[in-house]
Amino acid sequence: MLSEEEYAKVAKESLIQYPIICDELVYLGKSDNVTFLVHTNDENQKYLIKIHISTSSNKTKDNIESELIWLEALDGDTDLFVPVPIRNLEGDLVTEISTYHNDNKFIVTIHHWVNGEVLMREPTSNETANLALLMAALHKHSMQWNAPDGFNRPIYNSDHLYLSLNQLKHLLNLELMSSEAFAYVEESAHKIANVIQSHKRLQSNWGIIHSDLHESNYVFYEDIPRPIDFSNCGYGFYLFDMAETFLHLSFENRKIFIASYSKVHQLQENYIELLEAFFIWSIIRTFAFHSLNPIEHQSLAESFPSVIEDYFIKYLKGEHFLLNSHEN
Template identity: 25%
Template sequence: MSDTWDGQITAYDRATALSGARLLSLSENATYLCTFSDTPDPLVLRLHRPGFRTLPQIRSELMWTERLRADGAVATPAVVPTPAGEAAASFRGAGGALQHAALFEFAPGAEPDTTDFTNVMEVVGRETAALHEHASRWRRPDDFTRPDWDLAHLIGAASLWGRWRDNPDVPPGGVEVLARAEEKLTRELDAYGGGPAVFGLIHGDLRAANLLVAPDAVRLIDFDDCGYGWFLYDLACSLSFVEHDPRAAHWVTAWLRGYQARRPLREEDVRAIPALVMLRRLMLVAWVHKRGDTPFAASLRPAFAAQSVELARHYLADGYLTAVHHDH
């Protein structure tokens, strides 16, 4: 799969100055650490999966990250504009398809030490609160456009990752369990509502893997999934792939401690968390099937679907995340 992406780099408009490229990650996009003969420092090149994001959506994402930097809300790597002064590049790739790309300054730091996931989650909660504060007060330009992360776009007919039912790893008896979990979370989130106090511009994938910890700052990266969703869906994203872990309630408590140090929550917000985590998990059941061509998704199969069914059983019995504590 990465060979296909490697071929795209040769068509990139700065490729004549490219002196080296190393694949950093492969998921929705391919991200490379690149060296160029015309710049002293390495830069990070993100090649977008064709058809996944439009150029106006990518430009809007970069508009937000640059505004976050300018306003001092959170630390995030600077965008390196194209020679023409555009935030994102668009070119014909090696196969002739339209390819979008973005270039960023290389940010020092490493992923947080997940062996101490409690502390990591508290940091993520704190940074997420700063992000949401900014999103709530920022007046976006008229041409700002990002995806909606409502039920239809996460697990419904409009989902970019398909439906969880498409995943053949779901055991026969598990289909009915996951269907009932979907019905329950739909009822609960309908009751929770989607007003501006609970629903707005979010990161959409704020996991430990999308933090860079350095002595001087914690930097947030990969805003490619930013869009309009429930604010506490960002908490659900922080639990991605470990929602079934017995320590999940402890981690959620730590996230809430960090978040509420900056941004208060109500009882009804906290009550919505199990439904939002279940929503994210159902989306990921579809994702691991849709992105089975990536090493990470392949490594999760087939156990992920069966673990999801067990998590859904706990959720249906109102026994999921019951040990979560938060400050009033």
């Protein structure tokens, strides 16, 4: 594992292959990617470097390239402000860099920087309405766009759900989750899988989705949201995309979101039932992701009892919970 300084050398090496003159390189952080902000002599020309370090099978070169192909299409086909990728001097979206001290290769991508404010709070009603319009615009493009041959992105289906469920078993084995709690999660997963498999995929309800549009993955610029970090985009139900965002919104903002989104796309009659299934799926997915980080194990263990009571048990009983905490 490289140090911050060593990753900076990889970033500087990659810049040689791009039509970018760097004035300053600023380290931003590390997760699935190591990221740097590139300042140039023009304050309006800033860039984001991603050094892709995830070993996930969904983070291969062609998978990452497919993400960038959709971003290019969104930039060309819509008025949305997205992190447009920069092609290198060879015209490629993805650059492979060998490290200076061994034969390892890193996949590096560079994007235009997206200016805006990351919300450190619940969005206002107006911001929520605009966020819904952003998602509706992404879905509208997805409905009309034909992905090219070789386009390779994750598929959010029942197999993906069960992968998350299996990951959560790790917490059960570590005794951070009770067998009773896991039984509720497992039963819910089986119920959701039936919903996924029985819900017919149509052009109007299934396509490429962001799948991770929460407060860390959008910024606001003059009250207009701009999506960032498309690294989890893939094929899924549009309502699953919405459910992921609902994890981070209040009851009232969820209602505002639905009302605003519905002005662009009419929701089917049983959308609440589907949203609640996908909402539980989103919780399973989120907990599974955080379970990969041992630092977060204790907080996950502490949150399980209330999450099981407030969501999983209600879902299994058929009680509505998404739009009103007191609704039965």
